[in-house]
Amino acid sequence: xxxxxxxxxxxxxxxxxxxxxxxxxxxxLGGGExxxxxxxxxxxxxxxxxxxxxxxxxxxxGTMAQELPRVLTGLTGIAGVLAVHEAAKRGEAIVWDAGExxxxxxxxxxxxxxxxxxxxILPPLIAMRAARALSAVDRAAWQGxxxxxxxxxxxxxxxGTRVLLVAVPDDGLEEFLADRIGQLSLMRTxxxxxxVNRVPRNGDGWPExxxxxxxxxxERLRGRGLPVVDIAHLxxxxxxKTAFRAEAGGVLEIARVPRPLPDSITERDDGGFDIHVHLxxxxxxLVRAGRLGDSLVTQVAGLRRQTVLAPVLARCxxxxxxxxxxxxxxxxxxxxxLWPEAS
Amino acid sequence: xxxADPWWFTGTMPDDAxxxxxxxxxxxxxxxxxxxxxxxxxVDMAKQVIVVPHADHDDPEQHGDCIICRGxxxxxxxxxxPNIPDVDVxxxxxSESTVExxxxxxxxxxxxxxxxxxxxxx
Numbered sequence: 001x002x003x004x005x006x007x008x009x010x011x012x013x014x015x016x017x018x019x020x021x022x023x024x025x026x027x028x029l030g031g032g033e034x035x036x037x038x039x040x041x042x043x044x045x046x047x048x049x050x051x052x053x054x055x056x057x058x059x060x061x062g063t064m065a066q067e068l069p070r071v072l073t074g075l076t077g078i079a080g081v082l083a084v085h086e087a088a089k090r091g092e093a094i095v096w097d098a099g100e101x102x103x104x105x106x107x108x109x110x111x112x113x114x115x116x117x118x119x120x121i122l123p124p125l126i127a128m129r130a131a132r133a134l135s136a137v138d139r140a141a142w143q144g145x146x147x148x149x150x151x152x153x154x155x156x157x158x159x160g161t162r163v164l165l166v167a168v169p170d171d172g173l174e175e176f177l178a179d180r181i182g183q184l185s186l187m188r189t190x191x192x193x194x195x196v197n198r199v200p201r202n203g204d205g206w207p208e209x210x211x212x213x214x215x216x217x218x219e220r221l222r223g224r225g226l227p228v229v230d231i232a233h234l235x236x237x238x239x240x241k242t243a244f245r246a247e248a249g250g251v252l253e254i255a256r257v258p259r260p261l262p263d264s265i266t267e268r269d270d271g272g273f274d275i276h277v278h279l280x281x282x283x284x285x286l287v288r289a290g291r292l293g294d295s296l297v298t299q300v301a302g303l304r305r306q307t308v309l310a311p312v313l314a315r316c317x318x319x320x321x322x323x324x325x326x327x328x329x330x331x332x333x334x335x336x337x338l339w340p341e342a343s
Numbered sequence: 344x345x346x347a348d349p350w351w352f353t354g355t356m357p358d359d360a361x362x363x364x365x366x367x368x369x370x371x372x373x374x375x376x377x378x379x380x381x382x383x384x385x386v387d388m389a390k391q392v393i394v395v396p397h398a399d400h401d402d403p404e405q406h407g408d409c410i411i412c413r414g415x416x417x418x419x420x421x422x423x424x425p426n427i428p429d430v431d432v433x434x435x436x437x438s439e440s441t442v443e444x445x446x447x448x449x450x451x452x453x454x455x456x457x458x459x460x461x462x463x464x465x
Contacts, residue, residue, distance in 0.1 A: 284447075284450035285450075287447065288444060288445075288447070289444070289445050289447065290442040290443050290444040290445055291442065291443045291445070292441075292442045292443070297442050318443075318445055320445065320446070320448060321445045321446075321447050321448070322447050322448030322449065322450065322451065323447065323448075323450040323451065324450075324451045325451065330445070
């Protein structure tokens with residue numbers, strides 16, 4: 001029997017109905033085990049932006065750093081993370097209305113960065129200066145944010161978490177899904193299921209010339225074996241809440257897709273090295289790879305992940321790369337100028 | 344949670360979850376390392392959001408919405424003032440910040456037993 005999801009993350013195309021879906025699924029997810037919470041951090045961004053602003057000022061950073069909060073629109077995601085963390089403490093199932101998928105990907109990038117041990121850039125003295133100058137309330141808020149980031153990162157790895165993409169059956173549906181599924185894989189998670197909203201049903205009086213192609217697109221997805229739940233386009237239920245509620249059972253049966261494995265490095269017989277990047281579900285033509293200083297840049301459908309190279313690879317030159325099944329393999333050869341012991 | 348508290352602050356620290364005690368003083372278990380970690384996360388996020396997209400910006404004048412390009416232009420303007428050596432800041436900086444893309448080999452099919460998911464492949 002499938003484990004009942006404890007955290008459903010809904011994200012998708014702008015205007016596809018993630019909020020309606022979240023509200024519609026709330027009741028069913030709660031079931032007999034208590035209520036489910038629907039969280040959405042979009043109303044709290046200004047408070048977090050203010051906190052970040054004060055921290056930058058307290059650290060004595062310059063005017064360019066002062067612009068960061070306005071550039072980092074991902075602050076919406078931090079608010080969502082905090083809300084999920086709070087709801088989890090109440091022991092309830094959670095539906096996270098994460099909005100447009102670009103925002104969710106930014107949150108995932110932040111959570112990934114939070115877990116990484118990337119080299120520190122900000123001198124500790126600046127952080128200490130900020131810590132002394134900030135108010136106790138702001139310090140406590142920072143502590144809350146860091147705790148929440150850690151706990152939500154752990155929740156993403158839990159078997160009880162599902163990530164669902166919400167889309168509408170318009171032209172370009174498959175391209176949207178290929179891009180977003182690939183990008184989720186790049187961010188070390190996966191799309192467990194797809195909710196296709198506003199699918200015109202037979203016999204509801206929709207003009208066939210409009211409805212037929214939409215139904216066909218959904219059937220194509222299903223024919224490829226993707227876990228699709230289609231939501232009826234109701235004539236008298238514009239927000240779609242009723243339609244989502246009716247299909248909630250199908251959503252709860254969606255199984256969890258295995259997540260990408262961590263990157264690994266192997267040494268070849270010729271003394272070179274290969275780095276293996278697991279990208280399951282990613283279409284090869286969407287992948288690019290490159291080097292930026294001492295980092296490996298992996299790009300899927302325009303979204304990049306920058307990984308600091310291990311010291312041994314930083315002293316190597318890239319010889320080539322390619323997709324081998326669901327793995328991107330980048331081949332490195334020793335740069336003899338940087339290996340004095342080898343010359 | 345009182346009305347004066349930030350909405351996200353529950354007052355429950357990791358070590359006092361059972362008591363629900365609230366201690367917001369610097370000496371109440373708060374460590375400077377928390378803030379250092381937070382600052383690091385901000386920097387990491389900034390790298391994702393700002394630095395990485397900037398890597399493709401060859402001409403700063405074409406990317407007025409990019410904070411780094413604006414900084415380069417401002418710096419270039421200052422350096423071009425009289426008595427300051429004329430340096431092509433944009434070119435100089437981009438030589439360090441542009442991604443060297445790798446030509447990828449033709450994709451190979453997955454070996455048997457692979458987890459490859461090709462459901463959305465053409």
